[in-house]
Structure formats: C-alpha cells, structure tokens
Amino acid sequence: MSIRIGILGYGNLGRGVECAIKQNPDMELAAVFTRRDPAGVSILTKEAAVCSAAEAMEWKDRIDVMILCGGSATDLPVQTPEYAGAFNVVDSFDTHARIPEHFANVDAAAKAGNKVGIISVGWDPGMFSLNRMYANAILPQGNDYTFWGKGVSQGHSDAIRRIPGVKDAKQYTIPVEAALESVRNGENPCLSTREKHTRECFVVLEPGADAASVENAIITMPNYFADYDTTVHFISEEELRAKHSGIPHGGFVLRSGKTGWEEEHNHLIEYSLKLDSNPEFTSCVIVAYARAAYRLASQGVTGCKTVFDIPPAYLSVKSGEELRGSML
Amino acid sequence: MSIRIGILGYGNLGRGVECAIKQNPDMELAAVFTRRDPAGVSILTKEAAVCSAAEAMEWKDRIDVMILCGGSATDLPVQTPEYAGAFNVVDSFDTHARIPEHFANVDAAAKAGNKVGIISVGWDPGMFSLNRMYANAILPQGNDYTFWGKGVSQGHSDAIRRIPGVKDAKQYTIPVEAALESVRNGENPCLSTREKHTRECFVVLEPGADAASVENAIITMPNYFADYDTTVHFISEEELRAKHSGIPHGGFVLRSGKTGWEEEHNHLIEYSLKLDSNPEFTSCVIVAYARAAYRLASQGVTGCKTVFDIPPAYLSVKSGEELRGSML
Numbered sequence: 001m002s003i004r005i006g007i008l009g010y011g012n013l014g015r016g017v018e019c020a021i022k023q024n025p026d027m028e029l030a031a032v033f034t035r036r037d038p039a040g041v042s043i044l045t046k047e048a049a050v051c052s053a054a055e056a057m058e059w060k061d062r063i064d065v066m067i068l069c070g071g072s073a074t075d076l077p078v079q080t081p082e083y084a085g086a087f088n089v090v091d092s093f094d095t096h097a098r099i100p101e102h103f104a105n106v107d108a109a110a111k112a113g114n115k116v117g118i119i120s121v122g123w124d125p126g127m128f129s130l131n132r133m134y135a136n137a138i139l140p141q142g143n144d145y146t147f148w149g150k151g152v153s154q155g156h157s158d159a160i161r162r163i164p165g166v167k168d169a170k171q172y173t174i175p176v177e178a179a180l181e182s183v184r185n186g187e188n189p190c191l192s193t194r195e196k197h198t199r200e201c202f203v204v205l206e207p208g209a210d211a212a213s214v215e216n217a218i219i220t221m222p223n224y225f226a227d228y229d230t231t232v233h234f235i236s237e238e239e240l241r242a243k244h245s246g247i248p249h250g251g252f253v254l255r256s257g258k259t260g261w262e263e264e265h266n267h268l269i270e271y272s273l274k275l276d277s278n279p280e281f282t283s284c285v286i287v288a289y290a291r292a293a294y295r296l297a298s299q300g301v302t303g304c305k306t307v308f309d310i311p312p313a314y315l316s317v318k319s320g321e322e323l324r325g326s327m328l
Numbered sequence: 329m330s331i332r333i334g335i336l337g338y339g340n341l342g343r344g345v346e347c348a349i350k351q352n353p354d355m356e357l358a359a360v361f362t363r364r365d366p367a368g369v370s371i372l373t374k375e376a377a378v379c380s381a382a383e384a385m386e387w388k389d390r391i392d393v394m395i396l397c398g399g400s401a402t403d404l405p406v407q408t409p410e411y412a413g414a415f416n417v418v419d420s421f422d423t424h425a426r427i428p429e430h431f432a433n434v435d436a437a438a439k440a441g442n443k444v445g446i447i448s449v450g451w452d453p454g455m456f457s458l459n460r461m462y463a464n465a466i467l468p469q470g471n472d473y474t475f476w477g478k479g480v481s482q483g484h485s486d487a488i489r490r491i492p493g494v495k496d497a498k499q500y501t502i503p504v505e506a507a508l509e510s511v512r513n514g515e516n517p518c519l520s521t522r523e524k525h526t527r528e529c530f531v532v533l534e535p536g537a538d539a540a541s542v543e544n545a546i547i548t549m550p551n552y553f554a555d556y557d558t559t560v561h562f563i564s565e566e567e568l569r570a571k572h573s574g575i576p577h578g579g580f581v582l583r584s585g586k587t588g589w590e591e592e593h594n595h596l597i598e599y600s601l602k603l604d605s606n607p608e609f610t611s612c613v614i615v616a617y618a619r620a621a622y623r624l625a626s627q628g629v630t631g632c633k634t635v636f637d638i639p640p641a642y643l644s645v646k647s648g649e650e651l652r653g654s655m656l
Contacts, residue, residue, distance in 0.1 A: 138613050271599050
C-alpha cells in the first residue's frame with residue numbers, strides 16, 4: 001500500500017512536493033489543502049483532490065503524512081503544532097533561532113496526538129545541518145564554514161522590492177571564491193561577513209524613479225546589504241523575466257580539522273549543493289523524511305524529531321538488505 | 329563516567345584510534361590488545377594497559393566498546409563475530425562484496441551475546457556510503473559517481489612490491505579532473521574505468537633490476553593496472569622516504585539528479601574528503617560510531633548495525649537540545 005501524502009499550502013514548495021511524490025513509487029498524493037478557493041486551484045496530479053484547508057481534519061484517516069508547505073514567519077509556528085495533534089507531519093521551518101521553541105511546541109502536540117512531527121527539513125536547515133553535525137562528531141578539533149549560493153535569496157529580493165521606485169528585483173547571494181579556497185587549503189581563516197559573500201541585485205525601476213537613490217537605498221540597507229559588497233544592475237522587465245526567473249540556490253558546508261597525537265594532520269570535509277530549483281530540492285528532502293515519519297509512526301514512535309534523530313535508512317525506499325548490498 | 333574503549337590490533341588504524349580517543353573528552357582508552365609480545369609494544373597513552381590478545385576476554389567487564397583494528401582480508405571475518413559475542417564492537421570491514429555475509433555473522437553473534445556490533449565504519453565504506461544513500465533517497469532520478477583520490481592505495485602499492493626486482497613502491501590513485509567536471513556540469517557521462525582514474529607509481533628498484541621489465545609488469549598487471557593509464561617513476565629509496573611516506577587519501581561522491589514534473593531541473597550533490605592521513609580519519613569515524621555503539625547498548629539494542637541504521641545524533645557528544653540549538 002502506498003504512503004498517502006497530504007499537502008497543506010500550494011505555492012512553490014507545495015508544487016515541488018507534488019513533483020517529488022511522482023518520483024517515489026511507494027507514495028501517492030491524496031489531497032492538496034489550500035486557504036484559497038479550491039475551485040480556483042489547479043494541480044498537476046489528476047488523481048488527487050483539492051480541498052479547503054478548513055476540511056483537512058476530515059481527512060485524518062485517509063492521510064498518512066501531512067506535509068506543511070507554509071512559511072516560517074507566521075504559518076508554521078501555528079500550523080505545525082496544530083496539525084501534529086491529528087497527523088504525522090513534516091515541515092521546513094527555517095528560522096534557525098526559533099527552532100528550540102518550535103521543537104517544544106510540536107513535540108507536545110505530537111505526543112498528545114500520538115503522532116510524529118519532523119521539523120526543519122530541507123537543505124539548510126536539513127542536509128547542511130546533518131553535514132555540520134557528522135563532520136563535527138568525526139573531527140572534534142576543527143572549524144566550520146557554511147557558504148550559501150550562488151542563489152536567489154527570496155528575503156533579500158523582497159527587501160529590494162519594498163524600496164519606493166522599485167518595480168521588481170532579484171537578488172543573488174554569491175560565495176567569495178578566495179574565501180572558499182582559503183578554507184579548502186586548510187588555512188582556517190577567520191572570515192568577516194563581507195569576506196564570505198557578495199550580493200548582486202537585478203532591479204527594474206518604476207517609470208521616473210531615480211536609479212542613484214534606489215542604488216543607495218539598497219547598498220546601505222542595514223542587516224540586508226550594508227555589511228556586504230553589493231552590486232546593483234538596472235535592467236528592463238523583459239530582461240528580468242528572461243534571465244532571472246529561476247530560483248536556483250546551493251552552497252557549501254566545510255569542516256577543516258586536525259588529527260594525530262600532536263594534531264599534525266589536516267583533513268577537509270566538504271559537502272556542496274548546486275540546485276536549479278531551491279523549492280523542488282527542498283521538497284525532495286521533505287518527501288524522503290515523510291517516508292521516515294510514516295515508518296516511525298508505524299513503529300509507535302511519537303513526538304517531534306529532527307534530521308539528527310532519524311536513522312538514514314528510514315529515508316530510503318530500499319530495505320536494509322538492499323542498502324547493504326548496493327550502497328555500503 | 330567515560331566510555332571505556334579497547335583497541336584490538338595496534339597498527340596504523342589502532343594508533344589512529346588511540347589519537348582520536350584523546351580528542352573525545354567522554355572517552356578513555358582502557359587497553360590495547362596485541363598479537364605481538366605486549367612487552368615489545370609501546371603505546372602513546374600512559375594510562376592505558378597493553379595486553380596480549382589472548383587476555384582480551386578477561387576485560388569483558390572493563391571495556392564498553394572494543395574497536396577491531398585488524399585487516400578485512402583475514403582478521404575481521406573471524407574476529408568481529410568472535411568478539412561481538414562478548415563486547416560491543418566496531419570494525420572497518422571494507423570488502424564491499426562480502427558485507428552481507430559479514431553482517432549476518434556479526435548479527436548472529438552479537439544477538440547471542442546481547443551486544444551491539446557496528447560494521448564497515450570509515451569513509452568508504454562509511455561516510456561515502458551514507459552520502460550515496462542520502463543522495464539517492466533525496467534524488468530518486470539520477471546517477472551516482474564515486475571517485476577516489478588523490479591518495480595512496482595500499483593494495484596497489486603492495487601489488488607492485490611483489491614484483492621481482494622491486495624494493496619498495498607507493499601507488500597513487502588520481503581522479504581524472506575532466507571526468508569530475510563533466511559530472512559537475514550535469515552531463516551524466518557514462519565513464520569507463522580508464523576515464524575515471526589514473527594511477528601513478530613511485531618505485532625503488534633492487535640493485536641490478538631491469539626498469540623496463542618492471543614497468544611492463546606493472547602497467548600490464550590485470551585488475552590492478554591494465555585497465556588504467558598508469559605512470560611509473562623510478563626513484564631512490566631516499567626520495568621515496570622523503571616525499572612519499574604519508575598515507576593521504578580522499579575522494580568524491582556525487583549524485584546528479586533531476587526534479588520537476590517533466591524532470592526539467594538539474595541538481596548536484598557533492599561530498600568530498602581531502603585527508604592527510606587515511607588511517608587517522610578512518611579512526612575518527614570509528615570512534616564516533618563507538619559512542620553510538622555504547623549508547624545503543626545502553627538502550628538494550630542488540631545485533632549488527634551499519635552506518636545506515638544509526639541516528640546521526642548518536643555520534644555526537646552533544647545532547648539533542650544542544651545540537652538543535654547550535655547546528656540545525
């Protein structure tokens with residue numbers, strides 16, 4: 001029998017989850033739940049239902065894992081605990097600083113409902129976290145480095161769009177190659193914010209807007225751009241659409257460590273991602289962890305889990321025997 | 329209380345484990361067991377005992393995890409099942425094709441003794457296996473690539489040393505940069521053995537040996553060299569000692585996959601290692617899994633496990649709360 005998946009929220013992430021389910025033969029999409037009018041939401045999977053989010057609880061016995069595809073700012077802090085009382089859930093909560101609080105809320109709700117909730121699944125948090133953790137456990141003496149990009153930062157693109165005179169914008173975060181090379185060479189550099197990443201912005205102005213003042217508003221914006229070397233390009237709406245409509249991302253997690261009785265040997269562990277579609281890759285990770293949620297629940301496990309808690313084999317459609325025979 | 333570790337076999341790997349224990353504050357080396365005369369074996373840890381392998385069973389209640397540092401060809405197939413009946417054990421069994429058989433033997437012995445045995449721990453098998461598995465679970469549609477090196481292959485170096493006229497030798501396995509780049513570019517190449525790696529040999533001849541015939545014996549050797557582009561350098565014993573006495577290694581695990589409703593997006597997951605000391609890095613992985621073995625045993629788990637079965641958090645000295653707060 002297939003693992004029956006529900007999707008709550010049908011934006012980029014929800015659509016990515018739908019696509020990922022298609023690639024996993026042991027899963028099926030049961031229904032998409034939306035806060036919009038379901039009649040106006042068209043999905044790709046012919047066999048699946050489109051329902052109002054308000055009806056979700058009626059699907060309690062027809063869905064094995066509910067994947068929560070809302071945003072981390074306001075949706076997930078409320079939704080994940082709410083749904084974890086009735087469904088096994090997976091979310092991609094990515095506000096790193098608030099993870100402990102979110103974990104506690106989901107843990108209490110999931111335990112009360114005898115369900116499993118897996119939070120903060122994706123690539124960062126997610127696969128990057130896992131790689132930081134494994135590398136730290138293996139090389140206790142060393143330094144960690146995480147670089148993001150080249151990729152589109154949604155938050156920074158939004159911040160530019162809020163500037164008066166800006167019609168549309170896309171912002172790329174780019175790792176500084178020299179910093180990466182220094183880490184790879186085992187130099188264990190101490191890197192400032194400016195030394196790790198640059199920011200490149202492609203901006204479409206409203207008619208009559210002043211380019212110089214928009215540029216100044218961007219490069220001096222606190223938190224978002226002031227601490228970075230930022231380049232601003234003004235382009236036409238057509239060019240933005242033609243060349244910057246994708247949502248690529250990626251990055252690098254490195255640990256540079258020392259071993260030996262006198263710490264005389266250097267080692268470098270590097271994990272990197274190069275992604276054409278940030279939301280589709282995130283969705284693929286989420287769907288693999290949905291399989292794990294299903295299996296944990298089948299064993300009677302309850303409460304909140306993260307990627308750190310889950311045996312790797314639980315993500316795979318293959319049996320332990322198949323994995324040992326083909327991948328070990 | 330510290331986790332009390334025993335080391336069986338004090339070669340490069342055993343010494344690496346000893347060094348790794350020093351970096352892990354929750355562990356202590358209790359004793360090294362050797363098949364040599366213990367009086368002739370000098371170890372680095374002042375507080376630890378050096379004992380005959382024959383006495384190991386007397387330490388049953390004074391060792392939490394026994395790390396088996398023998399070779400995969402003849403030692404571990406016998407030792408791991410034997411010791412798994414009396415100790416929680418970790419080994420680095422690396423004969424990929426025989427892992428299912430080894431697993432079954434260790435599983436039966438460990439279950440009979442109510443112990444945990446973790447096999448095939450290191451980087452390949454080990455961290456590379458984990459990365460293959462995670463990447464396959466995340467990207468079901470795609471291709472896997474593993475490249476090894478640049479690094480010293482012990483087996484190939486030994487094969488050269490067995491050729492008449494060779495006094496000493498060191499062989500490096502080197503990934504072909506063009507092949508790596510093709511994979512990274514998402515070209516999904518179909519690569520022959522020759523296209524993936526080259527082999528470079530540094531050979532010291534016995535006095536009077538014929539260089540041309542030794543070179544021919546190397547480059548035509550079936551399985552080891554015949555399928556590769558192999559370069560042979562004849563050097564002096566002094567140069568071999570000065571420039572080629574290290575045991576570096578490393579490599580790359582890549583998965584190139586596609587996502588999207590029509591598989592229109594490409595993704596690349598890459599994991600790489602650059603290691604000054606192959607045995608010391610392997611030892612670090614083993615010691616992290618010794619912590620996991622201890623924790624599993626404390627929970628009453630028994631039987632054989634691999635890296636696929638172990639929740640990542642079990643490797644870390646940090647608590648779940650600390651990990652979520654600092655690394656997720």
